[in-house]
Structure formats: C-alpha cells, structure tokens
Amino acid sequence: MTKNRAPFHHIVSAVLIFIFSFIWLTPQATASSMFGDFTVKDEIKLGGEFNKMIHERMPIVLDPQITEYVSKLVARIAHEMPPQPFPITSAVINNNAMNAFAIPGGYIYIFTGLILNLKHESELAAVIGHELAHVSLRHVARRMEKMKLVNIASMLGTLAGMMLGMSGGDNAASIGQAMAMGSIAGAQTAYLSYTQQNEREADHLGMNYLVASGFNPTSMVDSFKLMKQRQWYVSNNNIPSYLSTHPGLDDRIDYLKQRFVRMPPAFFTRVSDDVDFHKIQTLIRARRTDPKVALAHYNNIPEADINCLDQLGLGIILSRMEQNQKAEKAFVQANKDCPNDPLILREMGRFYFTMGKMDKASPLLREAYLRAPNDAMTLFFIARIQAERKDYAQAIPTMRRVAEMVPRDQEIHYHLGRMLGESGNYFGAHKQLAYAALYGRNKKQALFHLKKAEGLAKTKAQKAQLITLQKRVNPVAEN
Template sequence: MTPQATANSLFGDFTVKDEIKLGGEFDKMVRNRLPIILDPQIEGYVKHLVAKVAKHIPPQPFPITATVIRNNAMNAFAVPGGYVYVYTGLILNMKHEAELAAVIGHELAHVSLRHVARRMEKMKMVNFASMLGTLAGMLVGIAGGGSNMGNLGSAIAVGSMGGATSAYLNYTQENEREADHLGMNYLVAAGYNPQSMIDGFKVMKQRQWHISNTNIPTYLSTHPGLDSRIGYLQDRFKRMPPEYFERKDDDAAFFKVQTLIRARLTSADVALAYYMAIPENERTCLDHLGLGIVYTRMKQYKKAELSFNQAHELCPDDTLILREQGRFFFTIGEMDKASPLLREAYLREPRDAMTLFFIARIEGTRKNYKQAILTMRRVAEMVPHDQEIHYHLGRMLGESGHYFEAHSQLAYAALYGHDMKKAQFHLRKAEGLAKTKKQRDELTKLQETINPKPPEEEGNGKLE
C-alpha cells in the first residue's frame, strides 16, 4: 500500500508545504469563480459528514476542508492540501447518506494517499506558476454557470468515484483501486454499512442512461471497469464481520438537505414535477415542505401557504419546517405570523444562522435597529463570507445612522458578491468616514481584504 502523507513527506521538489500552498490558491480560484453554497443547513451538513469520515483517516499535515458547489453533475473531487468539493447534484441523486459518505471516503483516500501530488511530481511540475496555471486554465469557460459547468470534474481531473480524469492528472486504475479499498475502510470505521459503496456505484451507473452527455460522470466513460470494481469490493465483503451489513441508514438530516437542494436550488418546474408525481396521500412532511418552497419561488402564495401548513400539521416540532414556514410569511410580508415561528425554531436550534438572519430582518423592518444589528452581527460571525448577510447588516447600520460601519459592511457584501467596482466605492466612502481608532483599525482590515498585497516573487522559480 502506498505510504500515507506525513509532515516530512518529500517527493523530489514537491513537498507537503507546497501541496498546502497550491491547494489554498486553487481554493481561492474556486470560490471566486464558481457558485459556492453557503446555506448553513447544506454546508454545515456536508462539513459534518466529511469530518465524520475524515476522523478515521491517518493524521494529515493539513486540515480537511469541505466545500459544496452548486452544480447538477454527480461529482465530487479533491485537490492537494486536503480540499474536498461536493456537488449538489451528487447529494441530490444519492439515495442514502451512506452512499454519499462512500464517495467522500473515496475522495479522502485520494487525499491521504497524495495521489494528485504524486502525479504532479511525476510530471516534474515543480514550478508553482506552472502548477497553478494548469489548474487555473482548466477552470476557463466553466465559471459562468453555463452548460459547461457540468464538466468541471473533467476539467480539473482530480475527482474520481464520480469525478474524472484528464490528459494532465488522470488517476491510474491502481490509484482508483487503492482509493476504493482505503475509502471502504474509512466508511466502515465511520459506522456505515459497507454495501453502500457498491450501492453508490450502481446509482452512478444507472444515472449514466438518464442524463445528458455533459453531465455523465467522466469516470464512467474513462474507467469502464466499473463492474470489476464492484466485483473486487464484493469479494472483500466475504471477509467482513456479518454485523457490518446489519447497520441501518439514518437519513433524517440527509433527506432534509436533499429537500432544500431540490426545492430551492434546482429548476422550479423540475422540482414541482418531482413533488407532483408523488400521490398526495403518500407525501411526507418534507414533500409538503418542498412544495411550499417551490410554490413560493413561483409566487403561487396560496398554494405555498397550504403546503407549509400541511407540512407543519404532519411534523409540528420539526425545526426546519418551522424555519421555512416563518421564512415564507416573512417573504409575503406577514411579520406577525413569521416572528413566532422563527423564534420557536430558534429556541429549538439556537445555532441555525438562517433562522437568526430572518429574525434580524424582522427586527429591522420594525425599526428596532439596535436588536436587529446585534442579531445580524451574530449571523455574520457564524457565516462570515455571505454577501446577503453583510448587505442587510450594512443597510441596517445606514438606516440607523452608523455610516462608517454601513459602508464597511456594504464593501464586504460587494467583495463577496465579486463586484470589485462597488467594493472600491464603499471602501472610499468608509475611508472618508473613519474617525476613531477603532474605525481606523477596521478600515485597515477592510483595505487589506479588498486590496491584498501581491505574493512575493519566487526567487528560484520553484515552490518553497
């Protein structure tokens, strides 16, 4: 078996330190160019799941960082330095959490085995600019959210179970076999049924016949030996304790996240067709919740209210339903109905940033700015890089007469929304309003964030 990564690993000139640096720079590009999911319910779930599986990998010289990308393709991939990316399409199309955990385990195996780092070393790509340039070039043309978005996994060539290969960094069959076996170890250690890895393979194979060519996981076409991989994993089952296969799925959180992705992030027409295909007497509270969200998006508010009420009647204590029903009433301007629902959701789950966000906005509409600002600042601490949170915080500060803080927050909002012209505008406004030492310190931080210093030039052209 290939040795695990350690802090002192060195393959020629490509060290773990270099790997961390390269991964960090690539992650910045992804966040600047691709639609990252910041919904705390979705992002938090995926981060928790990745951490649950990663707990069982050998100690790594870098943290494992999980990110969710809004994309319909069934894909997940990893890059050097412990960065793992999961597409919403993968979450939506898996049938159980364990199958998603199997993909994550496979990706973490690639990370712990440093497969990409080893491929780069074999390519003798020890110049930082050439490495980053290769990865950056693979993002060209797919950042705009068009039809080519589904090819990201192919482009970056670092995904694997549902991801991809490329002429530059494709995994070998031996790499995939190693990641299958090691990923299975992680999956089982995390408490999941080993059968779920094969079930995940079968879902991908089945989806091959139901999705367009641009969204077929490249893995399926470039590695046609999927059946043989299922075969050798099944051979392993014969040597595993029978009780491993008696483990049951706990999909409560998984199904909630699927509902949010389907109802809020996919085409409203497609989501509506999905829910309408379910006989009314068989719809669960999450099905009614999904319908309520879809009808809200379609501005069919009477139908939406009916669906939310049905969801609430079936599951009156469900925190997500309370939150989303409160959010609906906020959307249609019925604050007196929204407020008690959101506050009940907050009492049940005080860490839900989305609930606090709408509680703050209600206080803002009531011009209770002191409480609104205090609450929205808490939300910004919980979700620090969300454009909408900083925008509404800036508006509240401006309406209450705190103009320096207002322009500072609006500058952050523009920055996170990738509108540099507007970010610079609000920065200049803030510069003219900074009076106190505290404000000048905050201004310095804002200036460094919006106009970071360029990285120092590499003296010898190689990674250090």
C-alpha cells in the same frame, strides 16, 4: 450527523484498519512527508490557491443547514484517516453535475447534484471516503511531482483542468478547460488523471474509512451502481462527471464485492439514519433546482406517500413560483404532519416574511430559534424582522452574530450595512456594503464603499478596521 460513539467503537475502527491493510501497502502522507521536489508544504500552498480560485469563480453554497451537514459527515469519515499534515476542509458547490473531488492540501468539494441524486447518507459517505483516500495516498500530488511543473500557476491550471474540466459541459467544465488551456497543454492535464491502480487503492482505503465510520460497506458499491445507472438515463452532455474522472466502475464494483465475503456479517445489517440527509436533499431540490423540474418530482409522488418533507419542498417551490395560496397550504400541512420541526418552522417563517406578514413570521422563527439556536438562517430573518420594526438595538447585534457564523455571504453583509446606515453608523454601513460587494465579486462597488469608509474613519478602531478592508479590496499580489 456525527454520533457519539463508545470507546469500543474506536477500538473496532483501529482493528478494521489493521485487518484490511494487508490488501495493499501504500505510503500515506504524514506530517513529516517529503516526496521529491513537491513537498507537503507545496501541497498546502497549491490547495489554498485552488480553494481561493473555487470560492472566487464557482457558486459556493453558504446555507449553513447544507454546509454544516456536509462538514460533519466529512469530519466523521476524516476521523478514521491517519494523521494528516493539514486539516480536511469541505465546501459545497451549487452545480447539477453528479460530482465530487478532493485535491492536495486536504480540500474536498461536493456538488449539489451528487447529494440530490444519491439515495442514502451512506452512499454520500462512500464517495467522501473514496475522495479522502486519494488525498491520504497523495495520488494527485505524486503525479504532479513527476510532471515537474515550474510554478504554482501551471500547477493550479493543470489541477483545475483535471478536476473541473470534465464536469458535464456546464460552468465547472468551462472554468476547468479555460484554466488548463491558459497554463498547460491538455495532454499534461490528462496525464494527471487517476490511473486504474489509483482507483483501486482509493476504493480499498475508502472502504476502510467507510466501514470504520460505522456505515454499511455495500454503500460504496451502491453509489457506483447508481452513477452507472444514471449514465443511461441522461443525455451525453450530462453523464455523471464522476464517471469521467473516476472510470472503470464495473471492475471496481466486482473487486469491492469480493471483499464482502471477508467482512463480519454484522457490518451488512447497518442502516443509515437518513433524516438529516433527506432534509438537505429537500432544501437543494426545492431552492436550487429549476422549480418546474422540482415540482414535477413532487407531483410524481403518490399522494399516500407524501410526507412532511415533501410538503415542505412543495411549499418552497410554490412560493418561488409565486403560487402563494398553494404554498401556504403546503407549509401548514408540513407543520401539521411534523409539528415543531425547526426546519419547517424556519421555512414557513421565511415564507411569511417574504409575504410581508411579520406577525405570522415572527413567532414561527422564534420557535425555530428556540429549537435550533445555531441556525444562522433563522437568525438572519429574525434580524430582518427586527430591522423592519426599526429595532436596530436588537437587529444589528443579531445580524452581526449571523455574519460571524457565515462570514462570506454577500446578502448578510448587505443587510447589516443597511441596518447600520439606517441607525446612523455610516462608517460601519459603508464598510459592510464594501464587504457585500466584495463577496458579490463587484470590485467597482467595493471600491466605491471603501472610498466612502476612508472618508468616515475617525477613531483608532475604525482606522484599524479600514486597513483590514483595504487589504481585502486591494490585496497585494504575491511574487
């Protein structure tokens, strides 16, 4: 979480940037930057198209608990960057690869596998700092500029080939390789990869961002060591992709250590608050990995060391495996060990909801809401309980609020559509079901509900909403 910092901290941050900047002098992108033919405007366009492709083709995590945590951590690091001509935008990709990357235009992507395999928030912050340094230094943009690619499609394919084509053999790699082969030769994609000098510059500037954000500088070295260590414990097909796109860790660890001797000793006493980081790891492990593998992880923890988050993880996994009695026992123990924790209350309420025990689910979710009123997942299940009780006057506004908080989630729009249909609002129902199909990448189903909505649109407001929906389902191709 971003912590409130006194004005003195901002002064220290500025001084740190100034002190460390003597190590190298590399121009960074500003609002007025123009480098040859590949301008900042081009970067923004390319980044937007790439981001659109990622959201259309990759499993983007929409759980607000995870995305908001990552977004706040990215914002904390980005705050220490010089002014950029674009906002820094983050997304989390549901993928076991140990990877993260940033692209021109200020987009940064974190894989769930990276979050899961790091030990501390500060290590994740170090990786984020390094990636944002690549953006600030325009490393990819400069090399694309030299390649003189002729159009946005070839740029997009090359960028995908570099960033996704080395992700350890799963769907990310397949998409990256297909995009590269479909638009440009592999040799040019390889040319786009980071050079040793690029890495050195990004390491040093990323270290500046890390330290200025209040983290221990050793975290960057620790994250690199962990990835290198990980290489020896996995098969060749699952080597951390960060080692493929960011090579030469040994030398990089050495020169980063050399910087430590010039830093104030107080920097090395900094300790990360890992509470939220460990909650996010628990959610990822319990909900987004193979349940048998996740269960083995918790079974290997000595009984004396199991804490409430471990019990929570066990409860989620056991419920996924339909071992409901054991799951309930784990949830109860988690709530006993950490009473009134909003995440535990939410997940326990969610469990009882899936069991059909609304009387048990409702008070838990209500309590979770009182303690964390901006948790969209809690509100989602509260709305569904209201709908189960046919209280559509409460359920529909609650679910609309959830849809505003998480606007591109298929399941949210699906249930909102069902609620509207059951309440007699058939235009609204088909509109929401069309959006659900759209976000679920089911064009045929989206068109079906669009046609139904077209026949039901009567009021001026409905017709205006219909035009927006038509543009989303049948976007006009850009020249």
